[in-house]
Amino acid sequence: MLKQVTNLLIPKAVPRKPVLGHKTYKKFGFVVTLCQSCDCPRCGHYLSAGPNHQCRYCDQCGQRVDCSNVKWEEEIELGYAREDGTYEPIKDRVV
């Protein structure tokens, strides 16, 4: 409710901070990696933004997004993906 009111009161052209959280994805298709997620403050759509790339607008609703003050965290490789959705921890490897 409050969120809806905020969305009505603030025009999309006014930059808003993204909603930050965490998510995992499969790096190279098999390494479960924890990284920061960055969502649109208006519609909740996932924004493709990170340390090397920041978007300026949400591509779903057009909300202007200000990522300039985001403290990006380094990705953490959690382990190798298993078929059941869990992962196997990466042991110290000698390269």
Ligand SMILES: [Zn+2]
């Ligand atoms: Zn949006």
